[in-house]
Amino acid sequence: MTVTSPDLDILYQDDFLVAVNKPSGLLVHRSWIDTHATEFALQKVRNQIGQYVFPIHRLDKPTSGVLLFALDKESAKQISAQFAEHSTTKRYLAVVRGFLADGELDYALREDLDKIADKQAQQDKPPQPAQTQYRCLAQTQLPIAVRPYDSSRYSLMELTPKTGRKHQLRRHMAHLRHPIIGDTSHGDGKHNAMFRENFASHRLLLHAAYLSFVHPQSKQLLEINAPLDADFVSLLAALKLDY
Numbered sequence: 448m449t450v451t452s453p454d455l456d457i458l459y460q461d462d463f464l465v466a467v468n469k470p471s472g473l474l475v476h477r478s479w480i481d482t483h484a485t486e487f488a489l490q491k492v493r494n495q496i497g498q499y500v501f502p503i504h505r506l507d508k509p510t511s512g513v514l515l516f517a518l519d520k521e522s523a524k525q526i527s528a529q530f531a532e533h534s535t536t537k538r539y540l541a542v543v544r545g546f547l548a549d550g551e552l553d554y555a556l557r558e559d560l561d562k563i564a565d566k567q568a569q570q571d572k573p574p575q576p577a578q579t580q581y582r583c584l585a586q587t588q589l590p591i592a593v594r595p596y597d598s599s600r601y602s603l604m605e606l607t608p609k610t611g612r613k614h615q616l617r618r619h620m621a622h623l624r625h626p627i628i629g630d631t632s633h634g635d636g637k638h639n640a641m642f643r644e645n646f647a648s649h650r651l652l653l654h655a656a657y658l659s660f661v662h663p664q665s666k667q668l669l670e671i672n673a674p675l676d677a678d679f680v681s682l683l684a685a686l687k688l689d690y
Contacts, residue, residue: 452486454495458513459671463522463664465500467492468673469514471650475505492516504530507614509629512539512655513673517663525663530611535660539606539616540584540675542652542688543625544638547602551580552619559613578609579619584690593641601628603688605656616653628652648682 455467469475469488476489493500500516501523517523529535555574585603593599602625606616614633620626621633628634628642629651642648659670675683683689 452491455488455491457495458673459669460496463518464515464526464662464669465492465496465518466513466515466658466671468676469506469511469655470676471509471511474508475502475514488514489516503527504611506655507617507651507653509651510539510653510655511650511673511676511679513537513658513671514655515658515671522663526660529660533610535658537608537655538657539608540654540656541604541606541616541620542628542683542686543602543604543620544600544628544635545602545625546586546600547581547583547604547623547625549582551578552623553578554619554622556612556615556618559618575612576610577612577615577619579616580607580609581605581620582607585688587687589686591641591645593637599638599641601686601688603683603690617651646682646685648678650678652679652682654679 459466503515556577557574558572582605588600617633626634662669
């Protein structure tokens with residue numbers, strides 16, 4: 448018997464668009480990243496609303512939050528152009544290691560290629576411009592030792608990417624020496640282990656909380672907010688990261 452997960456939470460829907468709150472751990476579409484996955488956001492949304500959908504952008508498998516699809520080719524084309532021109536606004540919530548203040552990072556990134564999925568891509572592409580604004584919402588210090596320190600510090604950050612490079616937020620936070628908790632590729636293994644052992648947290652603590660863009664038909668600004676899931680909210684409460 449095949450067990451399927453519940454329907455996705457629809458954040459917005461009209462005759463041209465649908466936006467859902469993607470949970471952590473769900474791929475947007477079939478990928479070499481996880482050949483054993485049997486569920487994908489694209490297929491779930493298509494089955495849920497009963498019509499074909501066009502993916503506009505992507506979220507990494509471990510990232511939760513706003514995921515947008517178009518319902519026709521022309522709407523997909525218009526919104527995709529906004530993403531390509533960086534005229535959309537995206538804001539994320541993330542828990543990072545250490546105390547980090549407000550700031551902006553302008554640090555070019557080489558393309559983060561997957562050995563299998565990107566084997567046909569240009570391998571020697573020069574670093575591409577990448578900018579991220581970050582704002583501290585709350586900070587906490589826990590009486591839990593993470594070597595070599597007797598206690599551990601964390602910040603809840605609002606991250607606003609001005610460009611859309613692959614894994615940009617994860618790589619930029621790692622470059623600042625404040626990696627996102629739960630990041631197994633660019634993060635801190637000791638802190639990730641502490642969160643697993645003390646808080647039963649096995650996910651990347653990164654959530655796409657807000658997306659705005661110009662609606663392809665009305666030409667009005669459309670703003671979509673994605674609430675944190677119950678587990679993320681409970682974790683912030685346990686960490687005393689109130690905002």
